Amino acid sequence: xxIIMLGAPGAGKGTQAQMIAEKFSIPHISTGDIFRANIKNxxxxxxxxxxxxxxxxxxxxxxxxxxxxxxxxxxxxxNGYVLDGFPRTIPQADVxxxxxxxxxxxxxxxxxxxxxxxxxxxxxSGRRACLKCGATYHIEHIKPQKDGICDKCGSELVQRDDxxxxxxxxxxxxxxxxxxxxxxxxxxxxxxxxxxGTKDMQEVFSDIVSILNA
Numbered sequence: 001x002x003i004i005m006l007g008a009p010g011a012g013k014g015t016q017a018q019m020i021a022e023k024f025s026i027p028h029i030s031t032g033d034i035f036r037a038n039i040k041n042x043x044x045x046x047x048x049x050x051x052x053x054x055x056x057x058x059x060x061x062x063x064x065x066x067x068x069x070x071x072x073x074x075x076x077x078x079n080g081y082v083l084d085g086f087p088r089t090i091p092q093a094d095v096x097x098x099x100x101x102x103x104x105x106x107x108x109x110x111x112x113x114x115x116x117x118x119x120x121x122x123x124x125s126g127r128r129a130c131l132k133c134g135a136t137y138h139i140e141h142i143k144p145q146k147d148g149i150c151d152k153c154g155s156e157l158v159q160r161d162d163x164x165x166x167x168x169x170x171x172x173x174x175x176x177x178x179x180x181x182x183x184x185x186x187x188x189x190x191x192x193x194x195x196x197g198t199k200d201m202q203e204v205f206s207d208i209v210s211i212l213n214a
Contacts, residue, residue: 001080007113009171010120011197017084026080034067065095110186115197125165128157
């Protein structure tokens, strides 16, 4: 079972990917983790990726796919995997598809966690974080006992720059330009499944499990 997670930033696809990985005993793979592991271990691919990252450049698609294929060749991926955060663009999807085809392999499902933009802006701009201990809260859903103060260590809670409405709007704009076309791409391949990401987290997960068990 090879699964790709799609959805806007803040749609909750990372959380769902982790839950799928746990339930079906397959690894949850993010390209960020792969980059970090290869750089830490000083692999040849890691060294190549680090050269681009040190210059503040994006790692080229071919190299990213090479790192990814290297990761999914591991024994823990023999029953499948969940890809989170890749592919982000049509060219990346094309490279991934052609390389998997060469290996006699393919993606089985592209799961799109669909959440309207206004919900995402409200969801993300309501987040508050404790910079001291790393605890996270939400002004609507996970309120601290005392307004603006961390329950765990008593430090002040802040809104991260990433979660400010204007930053979220900008990230959504990039998503719609670059990543949204993947929804059409996988729909044409008949492997796209869309779930309503505005539901409760467990309900979204149940919907995904029903699709995967069908």
